[in-house]
Amino acid sequence: MAELRFAQGINRALRECMEEDPAVFLFGEDIAQVGGPFGVTRGLLDQFGPDRIRDTPISEATMANAAVGAALSGLRPVLEIMFMDFMTLTMDALVNQAAKARFMFGGQTSVPLVIRTPHGGGISAGPQHSQCLEAWFAHIPGLKVVCPSNPADAYGLLKAAIQDPDPVVFVENKALYAMKGDVADDAPSIPLGTANIVRPGKDVTLVTYGACVHKAARAASTLADEGIDTEIVDLRSIQPWDEQAVLASLKRTHRLLIVHEAVEAFGVGAEIAARMAEAGFDELDAPIVRVAAPFVPVPFAPALEAQYQPQEADIIAAARKLCE
Amino acid sequence: MAIANKEYLLDVYRRMLSIRLVELRLGRLFADGEVPGFIHLSVGQEAVAAAMGVVLRPDDTVASTHRGHGHALAKGIDITTFFLELMARAEGICQGRGGSMHVANMSIGMLGANAIVGASIPIALGSALAHQVRKTDAVAVAFFGDGAMAEGVLHESLNLASLWKLPLLFLCENNGWAEFSPTHKQFVAPLNKLADAFSIPHRKVDGNDVLAVIDAAQAAADSMRPGNGPQVLECMTHRWRGHYEGDPQKYRSGEELAGLEGHDPVALFESVLSKKGVGKAQQQKIRQEIEAQVEASVEQARKGSAPDWEMACNDVYTSTGEY
Numbered sequence: 001m002a003e004l005r006f007a008q009g010i011n012r013a014l015r016e017c018m019e020e021d022p023a024v025f026l027f028g029e030d031i032a033q034v035g036g037p038f039g040v041t042r043g044l045l046d047q048f049g050p051d052r053i054r055d056t057p058i059s060e061a062t063m064a065n066a067a068v069g070a071a072l073s074g075l076r077p078v079l080e081i082m083f084m085d086f087m088t089l090t091m092d093a094l095v096n097q098a099a100k101a102r103f104m105f106g107g108q109t110s111v112p113l114v115i116r117t118p119h120g121g122g123i124s125a126g127p128q129h130s131q132c133l134e135a136w137f138a139h140i141p142g143l144k145v146v147c148p149s150n151p152a153d154a155y156g157l158l159k160a161a162i163q164d165p166d167p168v169v170f171v172e173n174k175a176l177y178a179m180k181g182d183v184a185d186d187a188p189s190i191p192l193g194t195a196n197i198v199r200p201g202k203d204v205t206l207v208t209y210g211a212c213v214h215k216a217a218r219a220a221s222t223l224a225d226e227g228i229d230t231e232i233v234d235l236r237s238i239q240p241w242d243e244q245a246v247l248a249s250l251k252r253t254h255r256l257l258i259v260h261e262a263v264e265a266f267g268v269g270a271e272i273a274a275r276m277a278e279a280g281f282d283e284l285d286a287p288i289v290r291v292a293a294p295f296v297p298v299p300f301a302p303a304l305e306a307q308y309q310p311q312e313a314d315i316i317a318a319a320r321k322l323c324e
Numbered sequence: 325m326a327i328a329n330k331e332y333l334l335d336v337y338r339r340m341l342s343i344r345l346v347e348l349r350l351g352r353l354f355a356d357g358e359v360p361g362f363i364h365l366s367v368g369q370e371a372v373a374a375a376m377g378v379v380l381r382p383d384d385t386v387a388s389t390h391r392g393h394g395h396a397l398a399k400g401i402d403i404t405t406f407f408l409e410l411m412a413r414a415e416g417i418c419q420g421r422g423g424s425m426h427v428a429n430m431s432i433g434m435l436g437a438n439a440i441v442g443a444s445i446p447i448a449l450g451s452a453l454a455h456q457v458r459k460t461d462a463v464a465v466a467f468f469g470d471g472a473m474a475e476g477v478l479h480e481s482l483n484l485a486s487l488w489k490l491p492l493l494f495l496c497e498n499n500g501w502a503e504f505s506p507t508h509k510q511f512v513a514p515l516n517k518l519a520d521a522f523s524i525p526h527r528k529v530d531g532n533d534v535l536a537v538i539d540a541a542q543a544a545a546d547s548m549r550p551g552n553g554p555q556v557l558e559c560m561t562h563r564w565r566g567h568y569e570g571d572p573q574k575y576r577s578g579e580e581l582a583g584l585e586g587h588d589p590v591a592l593f594e595s596v597l598s599k600k601g602v603g604k605a606q607q608q609k610i611r612q613e614i615e616a617q618v619e620a621s622v623e624q625a626r627k628g629s630a631p632d633w634e635m636a637c638n639d640v641y642t643s644t645g646e647y
Contacts, residue, residue, distance in 0.1 A: 025457055051457060057487065062446040062480035069450025072435050073385055074458060077450070096440050097447065103639050105428045105436060106419030110642040141640050165642035240644070 001184050007040045007177040009151035010116070013158035014041065014078065018048055021076060024162060026053040027063065028080030028116075037082055038118065038177045060086050064093030064115065071113040071167075072101065078162060084119035084171065085128045087137075098167040099142030110165035114158075119147075120173040120211055120261055121298045121305055130298035130305075132262035137169045138239035138271070144192055145239040147171040149213035151181035153236055156190035164192060171238075173211035173261075195242035197249065201231035204255040204319055207246055207272055209235040212259050212310065219315035228323050238268055246272060247280050254285040255322045259315055264292035291318045333600055336534055337593060338610060340374035343394040344590050345614050346403060349622060350393070350410060354569050358626075359410050363424045364391040368532075368564035371589035372497050373398040375537035376465060379545055385433040385451040386465040387444035391497075392437030395467050396427040399434040404621040413628025420631035421639075433462075442475030444468055445494070449481045452492035452554075461549040463491040471502030473511045473518070482522040482554075489553035493544050494524070496556070497531060499563040504575050519556040531559025532589040535596070562587050 004012065018024045026032075026041065026048075032055045035042030044053050056063050060081060067077040081087050087094075098111045121130035138145045144166055148154040154172065161168040198213060199220055208216050213234045220230035231249050235241050250256055256276055258269035269290040276288060291310045299305050347365045354363055366373065369391070376386070377398030388395040397406065401417060409416030410424055417429055428436035435451060438444050448466035455462040472478055473496075485492045502510050519526035527544070529536045537559055544555035562584050566573045573581075594607055 023458075025453075054488075057480070057484060059480035059484060062449065062477050062484060065443060065446030065477060066450030066453055066484075069387065069435065069447035069452075069464070070454045070457075071450070072430065072447070073451040073454035073464075075454045092440055092443060093446070097438075097443060101436070102642055103636070104418060104422040104426045105430065106417065106421055107635075107639040108418070108428065109430045144641075 001182050003180055004151045004183045005177065006151045006154050006172070006179045006181070007038055009155035009183050010040050010158055010172065011042065011044070012183070013155045013162070014044060015047065017159060017162040018044070018052060023074060023076045024078060025070065025075045026078050026080070027056050029056055029058055029082050031055060031080050036080060038174065040177070041080070060089035061092065064090035065097060067113040067115070068093050068097045068101065068111060071111045072109060076112045076162060078114045078116065081115055081117040083129045084117045084133050085131050087115070087117055087133060090115065094137065094143060094167065094169070095140050099140045102166070103142060111167045112165050114161045114168045114170050116170045116172060118172045118174045120175055121309060122175050124300055124302055124305060126300040127297040132260070134169070134171050134238055135262060135267045138268060142167065143239060144168040144237070145171065146192060146237050147173070147210040148236060149176070149210055149234050151179065152183045152187055153190060153196070155183050156187055157192070157236060159189035160192050163189060168192070171210065175211045190236065192237045193240040193242055194236065195245040196234045196236055197231065197245070198234045199230065199232040201229040201253065203229040203253055204257055204322055205231050205233060205246070205249040205253045206257045206259060206315070206319070207233045207235060208259040209238060210261065212261055215310070215312050216259055216315060219312045219319065222312070222316055223319050226320070228319055230319060241272070243275060243279070246276065250276060250280045250283045254283055256284065256288045257291065257315070257318055257322055258288070259291045259310060261310060262293060263295060264290050265295050267292055286322050289318050289322055291315050330600060330602065333597060334602065334610070336374060336378055336538070337597060337607070338614065339377045339398060340370045340534055340590055340593060341611060342403070342614050343370040343373055343397050345611070345618050346397060346406070347393055349618050351565070351569055353411070353622065360412055361423050362568045362570070363410070364568050365565045366391045366394040368562045368584065368588065369497050369499060370394050371534035371537055371593070372495070372531050372559045372561060375534050375541050376495070378538050379541040380465065381462065382432060383460065383462045384465065385435055385448065385462065386467060387435045387448040387451065388437045388467045389444055389469060390425050390437065390439050390441070391469065392427060392467065393424070396429070396434055396437060399429070400432045401427060401429050401434060403618065404624050407621045407625035408628045411625045411628065412631070413625060414631040415628045419635070421636055442468060442472040442477050445472065445481045446477045449485055449490060449492055452485065452490040453488070455491055456488070463493060463545055463548045465493045465495050467495050467497065469502070470496060470498040470500065470507040471510070473507070473515065479518070482518060482524060485554040486522045486524050489551060491548040491551070492554040493541070493548065494554060494556040496558045497561055498558055499561050501563050501567070503567045515556060515558045524554050524556050526556040526558065528558040528560065531561030532587050532592055534589055534593050561589070
C-alpha cells in the first residue's frame with residue numbers, strides 16, 4: 001500500500017502500461033522534458049526515452065488525428081491535451097474518425113487510443129481553461145468517457161482505459177491532482193462502466209463523478225447531522241455509465257439528486273434523469289433534481305467563479321428540499 | 325528508368341485500366357440507381373493511384389480521400405468486395421456501413437477513404453509515426469487533393485513530419501478544383517513553397533504520366549525508408565467528371581473540358597505501350613478481360629445480402645464486456 005497523489009496514481013498507471021506493452025506511446029504538449037503542466041508525466045522520459053514519450057508542437061487537431069492513425073497501425077497512443085477546452089480542436093479526430101472507424105469499416109479494426117485531459121474550474125483559469133465538456137463526448141456513439149475521483153480510481157481506470165480496445169477520453173479534474181490517497185501495490189484495473197457506492201445511505205441517492213464526489217461527501221456529512229442519510233454513487237465512467245447501479249440505489253432511496261460541475265443544460269445529469277424517469281418511474285417519491293453549473297461560461301473573478309460552481313451548500317439545499 | 329520490361333508495363337496498364345473500368349461501371353450503376361448515396365469518381369487521375377500500387381509494399385499504409393476508389397483498388401482491395409460495399413451489401417468490405425467514402429481494408433494497410441477533406445493527412449502521419457516507433461522501414465502515404473491545401477491539418481502535419489523525420493509521403497493529386505471552385509481562388513501559396521517552408525523535398529510531376537509518377541514515388545519511398553524524413557510529391561492531373569456523379573458542372577467552361585483531350589492517362593499510356601510493341605489488339609484483349617472481371621464482380625455484388633441491423637449495432641464498440 002502506498003499513499004499517492006492523484007497525479008502520481010496516473011503516472012504509475014502510465015508507467016506500468018508502458019512497461020507491460022511496448023506499443024503504448026505517450027505524446028502531448030510539454031509532457032516529456034517538463035513532465036506536463038501538472039507534473040503528471042514526470043520521470044517517464046528518463047525511464048522510456050524519446051521513442052516512447054514525446055513533446056509535440058501545439059497542433060491539437062493533428063495530434064489527435066495522428067493518434068487515430070497510430071492506433072490503426074499497431075500502437076496504443078496515449079495523448080495528453082493540456083486543457084479540456086482545447087479538446088474542441090480535436091473534434092474531427094474523435095467524432096468523425098476515432099469514434100466511427102470500427103463501425104464504418106465493418107468491424108475490421110479497433111481504435112485503442114486514450115486522450116487524457118484536465119477539466120474543471122476553481123483556479124481562476126478563466127472561460128477557456130476551465131470547462132467540463134465531457135457530455136459532448138458521451139454523446140458520440142463509439143467513444144468512452146471516464147472521470148475518476150481519487151488516486152486509486154485514477155490508477156485503476158487509466159489502466160483499464162489504456163488496455164481497452166476502444167477510444168477513451170480520460171478526464172482528470174485539476175482540483176484533484178494534489179489529492180492524496182492509498183493505492184494498493186497490487187491494485188487492479190477498474191472495468192469501465194462500473195460505478196462505486198462511496199457512501200451508503202437510505203434517504204436520497206446522489207449521483208456524481210470526479211471532484212464533485214468530495215463536495216457531495218462533505219454535504220452528506222452535514223445532511224447526516226440533520227437526519228438525511230445520503231447514498232453517494234460515484235459514476236467513475238460516464239460513457240458507458242452504470243445504469244444498473246444507479247437504478248439499484250434509487251430502489252433503496254426513492255429520491256435522486258444528480259450533481260456535476262459541468263453545465264446543467266443538456267448535460268450528463270439530463271441523460272441520467274431521463275433514463276431514471278423512464279426505468280425508475282415507479283421508484284420515485286419526488287421529482288429528480290440536478291445541481292450543476294448555470295448556462296453561463298466559466299468566469300475568471302474568484303467571486304464570480306465561486307457563484308458559478310455548484311457548492312456544498314447548493315447540494316445540501318437541494319437534498320433538504322428533496323426530502324421535505 | 326529500368327522499366328522497359330514488357331510484363332512490367334502490362335502490369336502497370338492492368339492496374340490503371342482496372343481503376344478506370346471499375347469507376348466507369350460504377351458511374352453507370354449509380355445512374356441506374358444501384359448505388360445509393362453519392363460517389364466521387366477519379367476518372368482522369370488513375371495514373372497516380374496505379375503508380376502507388378506499383379511502388380508500395382503490402383506493409384506500407386495509405387490514408388485516402390473522398391475521391392479514393394482508385395487508391396483503395398491500387399492498394400489491393402478486392403474488386404468484388406468493393407462493389408459489394410458500394411452496393412450496400414453485408415458482404416462488402418465494410419459490411420455496407422461505410423460505402424464509397426469509407427472503403428478500407430486494414431489487413432492491406434488501406435486505412436480508409438475519408439469524407440473529411442484533409443483528414444487523410446494527419447491520420448497517415450500517425451501511421452508513419454507508428455512505423456517509426458516500431459522501427460520498421462514501412463512508409464505511409466497521405467493522399468490529398470489541392471482542395472485540402474487550405475486545411476490547417478496539412479500545415480500542422482508538414483511541420484510535424486519534418487520535425488520528427490517521419491516516413492510520410494504527402495501525395496497531392498492536383499486537379500485544379502476544390503469541390504466546385506478553382507483552387508487558385510482559394511489558396512495563395514503553391515505547394516512547393518509550403519514544402520520549402522517546412523524543409524521537405526518537393527517534386528512536381530505530370531500526374532497523367534504513370535511512369536513519371538512511378539519514378540518520382542519510387543525515389544521518394546527509397547529516400548524515406550532509411551529514415552530521411554518526409555517527401556512531398558505533387559501530381560498535376562485533371563478531374564474529368566464533376567465533384568460528385570450527377571454534378572452538372574456549370575462552373576466549368578467548355579474550353580476547359582475540351583482541353584482535357586490529350587491528357588487522359590490511360591490513352592497516353594496506351595501510346596507508350598504501342599511504341600513498346602504492345603499493339604492495339606493486345607490492349608483490347610486486356611480491356612475485355614478486365615471488363616469481364618468487373619461484370620462478374622457486379623453480378624456477384626447484386627447477389628449480396630442486406631446488412632444486418634443487430635450486427636451493425638454490435639460494432640459501435642469492440643468491448644462492451646462487463647458493463
